[in-house]
Amino acid sequence: MPAEGSVELYFNTGKVECDYSADIQWNGSLPALFHQVATACHATRAERASAMSTVTQLYTVQVGALRNEANANRLAAEIDALELGTHGFIEFGGFPANNATAHVISEGAVYRVWVGAFLDRREAEAVAAALGEGAYVRSLPAA
Secondary structure, X not given: OOOOEEEEEEEOOEEEEEEEOOOOOOOOXXXXXXXXXXXXXXXXHHXXXXXXXXXXXXXXXXXXXXXXXXXXXXXXXXXHHHOOOOOOXXXXXXXXXXXXXXXXXXXXXXXXXXXXXXXXXXXXXXHHHHHOOOOEEEEOOOO
């Protein structure tokens, strides 16, 4: 690791940017490195615990709930044709999954049209606003 520089940490509470110094040493352990950087950035205990948690809330944008599967597929195709630039799944490291934007989810006699899976509710809300009236953010069930 360079002697000095800057780093961005992402916690569920938002992004924290800070400078680090030569005091941070890489010993091959990612958890140890995380704790050193979190300490240097003055991350709270709650932020550290949240960042290390394996439980994450995911969000999606629902644009429709229809009883006719063909109509749901048509709505999804219309959304895909808009080419909004939103990713079709969770985006990690700047590389979106290569999926369609909208997905039809069958729940019995109802076909829901969902767009994306987001770690950040604000990002999901921005997509809902871009999709217009009737689109809303909903939590995805835990796996």
